[in-house]
Amino acid sequence: MESIIVRKISPKDVEKLSSVYKGVFSGFPWYEERVCSGVSLPNKNERCNVQYTSRQVPTDYQWPLNKTERTGVVGNANGLESCVLCGRDLIDFYPTFVNQDDLIKEALSKEGFIGYLLEDGKTPFGFSWGYKIPTETRTKSINFPLIAPMLDSAGINLERTFYGAELGIVEDKQGSGRGLLASAVRLNGARLQDYENFVVRTKNERVLSILRRIFSGQEGRLLFVDPEKNAPWYTWGFESFDKERILNLLSTVEQE
Incomplete structure (x- = not known):
């Protein structure tokens, strides 16, 4: 060190901090790179919180895709433009969502x-x-x-x-x-x-x-x-x- x-x-x-903040949270273990635009829906029952990363997600990852809860992370998602669960557009996590x-x-x-x-x-x-x-x-x-x-x-x-x-x-x-x-x-x-x-x-x-x-x-x-x-x-x-x-x-x- x-x-x-x-x-x-x-x-x-x-x-400077803004750039490294985005870099940190787009990587492991958060993978906050892109997210389903349904994440902002006011109705909790309709909301879709699935995140998308260009990285490969480890097989033992703690928060894998959960289709029932509409949560988790989809890896190797470079070519995707819409959510695999609900079909809504994907948006950048930073700064569009946060x-x-x-x-x-x-x-x-x-x-x-x-x-x-x-x-x-x-x-x-x-x-x-x-x-x-x-x-x-x-x-x-x-x-x-x-x-x-x-x-x-x-x-x-x-x-x-x-x-x-x-x-x-x-x-x-x-x-x-x-x-x-x-x-x-x-x-x-x-x-x-x-x-x-x-x-x-x-x-x-x-x-x-x-x-x-x-x-x-x-x-x-x-x-x-x-x-x-x-x-x-x-x-x-x-x-x-x-x-x-x-x-x-x-x-x-x-x-x-």
Whole structure:
């Protein structure tokens, strides 16, 4: 990791971050390259959420095509222009379905924003960010007016809780400890701000594995399943943050 530079994200990074954000989430394990245009239908019973990627999807992929639920991913889809299930046109996931620039600007505006961009030379390949739990405003991803009371009921001190919003490494840079680095630098920043808890919503076992390594091997406490996204919320306490290990890791890279 000697050539990696870790930089704090600022508003001037939106354009650069937008490109790497799209690159990250179009790859494994998300495959958010294209999606059926039926994804935006207001009627849940008619909605079609099938995604399409030009890449080959692994045979043991966690979210394969599910014809009954109209979810999952279709691989090797370069020649397809319409959905294999409902026949509707396919659209680009970014920025047609989700405008990543708006999402990034929204995050930068949040109270307590902490974010980092990872670069190899001057080429960005990963990022991580988060912020203090909002309580009254919904973001593009999370219904916090719904979630905040659920966190409170689970014993989470909202005033001292850091939410891990995004973590991503482009596909060809995955599997070499860079995801650990990206998450560690963000969480060390939160630790220095005297947060008590860290919370995250994720189905991604790789993310959970990274977090266990950062928090001294501790399993995250499962809080509840998000009622809108059917995804679990977890928490760790910063008292189990592996300070020695993480500071040793961060000492191996250049930080700006």
